[in-house]
Amino acid sequence: MGDKKHSQTHDADHHDHDDHHHHHHDNDFTDYMAAVTEYRRSFASKADVMSQAPDPAVREMVAYMDSMGIENCFDRFDKQKPHCAFGLAGICCKNCSLGPCKITEKSPRGTCGATADLIVARNMARAAAGGVAAHGARAREVMLTLKKAASGEIDLPIVGKNKVLGVANMYGLETEGKTIESLAGEIADILLEDMSRTVPGKHRTLTAVAPPERQQVWNDLGITPISSYHEIFETLHATTVATQGDWRKAMDQFLRLGITFSMNSVVGGSIASDCLFGIPTRSTIKANLGALKKDFVNIAIHGHAPLLATEVIKTARTEKFVTMAKEAGAQGIQFYGICCSGLSTMYRLGGVIPLSNANGAELVVATGALDLWLADIQEVFPGIMDVANCFKTVVVTTNESNRLPGAEHIGYKRDLSDLNRLPELADRIVTRAIESFKNRLDVKRHIPPYEVEAEVGFGLEYLSEYYGGSVKPIADALKEGKILGIINLAGCTNTRIVFEKAIVDVADILLKNNILIFANGCASFPMAKLGYCSVKGQDKCGNSLKEFLGSDMPPVMHFGECIDNAHAVGTFATIAGLLGHPIKDLPFAEVTPEWSNEKGVGAALAFRMLGFDSYHCVHAPVQGSKKVMDFLYGGTRELLGSCMNVDPDPEKLAQMIISDFKTARKKLAWDV
Structure with a gap:
């Protein structure tokens, strides 16, 4: 009898606790559902893109595709509306098959007992692991290629000889009496070990590159990583059920x-690219669709792995292919850049x-x-095949991780064991492009008449050279207030926002307020296409920034592809060192609208993690967890x-x- 009574009391207590729990979650749930519903209302439509996109070539092409009845990502985004509120809030869990579970007023916990806080945190960790793996896969490919080039296994020149020597010194390698190739091989081994270390040990790139102040912060918090492979493995393990x-x-x-995204995927990838292909150098290029040529064999380079x-x-x-193209009736062969492989080859080889x-x-x-x-x-959308088929454009994939149904595949093995075939594969691809040119003479072209010049290929080395051996003039201008602050403008574009509009709107306001912009990756495209990377772009600047830039510098300095975040960070860190303050105290920011x-x-x-505040017009899927x-x-x-x-309003x-930035300057006792 006593046992039964105890059991009833326990149940009653449990029920009360549950009621309290429900009540608490009702408020939270109502709040975040209201916030997400409001946020969802702000999402752009294809009609908005057609009327408000800052690039006239984009507006024209969206309207043109509309008139032809050909679908693109803006159509597909509209068809997804209204977007799933649980997904937007981050409170949907499908990590096991006890569910999938979603947090609601009725069900404040998943089947296993996971709260909204836990579900949101696990989802964010998995997303970050995906990001580390994505940039890391690209970096690993270049690191392995550097290793093979260094050992002579493949016939590929190591172009960045000075970079190899600089990196060897940074790692404290003995350089006396060693060839560039043997040093490049040692560097590749260090980079690959930092990427894939399984036996916990010192992360050599982190130790050599990260400011001591940051290393101390990470150690104190117990978050110093072991390697990319280890942390991704651990994340996927820790976020499995229960x-x-x-x-x-x-x-x-x-x-x-x-941290491992920064040190391995970006810095490691950048070191390998610079050693293998050489560092960026400044050049002037044409940008935007008006630069498409009609009588050339036109090849677009798309993606993030620039090897092939x-x-x-x-x-x-x-000469062989220039002649072959002319014999096919073309004036020549022209390359165009989509995403980062296009940017990487643009500033290293020119003419892209x-x-x-x-x-x-x-x-x-x-x-x-x-x-x-x-x-x-x-970032090679599967939807591209449907459009390519409408215009007889041949799509060739080169990597086993990125196959497209209906595309032709001319690539190397996933273990990179046949990289010595690169010249043969390239031969086949260019031959295929010339064949395609001959087969497509009847295809209708629609080329919007918009093109501008852009300056590209900026980096710490170039800026140091330009300013007489050091970036001190930039540091001085920052301290004196001629430059209010400096941002790194990066990140992709998002269909939730009118295409490229947030990037352009933010840049306009910051330049007017004398904030200098470094740009790279996807966000650099609207900057290049719309004249911000040209000296003429100084018209958009406030007076003191304009005065600092002088007659030869654009207000948006194009640093290159997305992993060239590493070049930007190197420049920020050097300026911080000259000013004698850690990055976290300076008017610096990472802006990915x-x-x-x-x-x-x-x-x-x-x-x-490096001490920069980050700013965005797109919310992460965290609104379902206040914590x-x-x-x-x-x-x-x-x-x-x-x-x-975050603010959706640019x-x-x-x-x-x-x-x-003004607050940071006041704390430093600098002029505002």
Whole structure:
């Protein structure tokens, strides 16, 4: 009898507790559902893109595709509306088959007992792991190629000889009496070990590159990573069903991923690229769709792994293929850049015309001007095939990780064991492009008449040289207030926002307020296409910034592809060193207004780990957890000296950056 009574009391207590629990969640649930519903209402439509996109070529192409009845990502985005509120809030869990579970008023916990806080934190950690893997896969490919080139296994020159020597010194390698090749081999081994270390040990790139102040912060928080492979493995393990049950510990793993994104995927990838292909050099190029040529064999380079693309461009410029193209009735062979492989080859090999980032890729194909579309990895939308088929554009994939149904595949093995075949593969690809040119003479072309000049290929080395051996003039101008602050403008574009509009709106306001802009990756496309990377772009600047830039510098300095975040960070860190302050105390920021994927999560997080505040017009899927949202949008300030700031209105976001820069300057006792 006593046992039964005890049981009833326990049940009653449990019921009361549950009621209280429900009541607490009702309020939270109502609040975040209202916030998400409001946010969802602000999403752009295809009609908005047609009327408000800042690039007239984009507006024209969206309307043209509309008139032809050909679908693109803007159509598909509209068809998804209204977007899933649970997904937007981050409170949908499908990590096991006890569900899938979603948090609602009726069900404040998943089947396993996971709360909204835990579900949101685990989802964010998994997204960051995806970002580290994406940029990391690209980096690993270049590191392995560097290793093979160094050992002579493949016949590929190591172009960045000075970079090899600089990096060898940075790692403390003995250089006396060693060839560039043997040093490059040692560097490749260090980079690969930092990427894939399984036996915990010292992370050599982190130790050599990260400011001591940051290393101390990470050690004190217990978040120094072991390697990319280790942290991704650990994240996927800890977020499986009924493993990590503490949302805050899941966020520690999230932070570790931010550091390895920075040190391995970006810095490691950048070191390997610079050693193998050479560092960026400044050059003037043409940008936007008006630069498409009608009587040429036109090849688009799309993706993020520039190995085969680089070989294809070199091959196409040999006498054999120049002659073959002319015999086919073309004036020559022209290359165009989509995403980062296009940017990488643009500033290293020259003569590659940047046209668009991922979301605009279908618009480029719809011009009908491209004979061959060469796709390697990442941000190659499957939808591109439908458009290519309408215009007889041949799509060639080169990487096993990125196959497209209906495309032709001319690539190397996934273990890179046949990289010595690069010249033969490039030969086949250029031959295929010339064949395609002959087969497409009847295809209608629609080329919007918009093109501008852009300056590209900026980096620490170039700026130091330009300013007489050091970037001290930039540091001095910052301290004196001629430059109010400096931002790194990066990130993809997002269909939630009018295509490229947030990037342009933010840039306009910041330049007027004398804020200098470094740009790279997808966000650099609207800057290049719309004249911001030209000296003429100084018309958009406030007086003191204009005066500082002088007669020869654009207000937006184009640093290159997305992993060239590493070049930007190197420049910021050097300026910080000259000023004698840590990055976290300076008027610096990472601004990715339209970020849209897991790499974007990783990039913004990586900058925050280094002490930069990050600013965005797109919310992360965290609104379903007040704890996780508060942690990221302010709570990390105490731990890292930096945090995340979001406002879907680009004007408000820009004002927030200006205000934060003024606050930072006041703390430094600098003129505002």
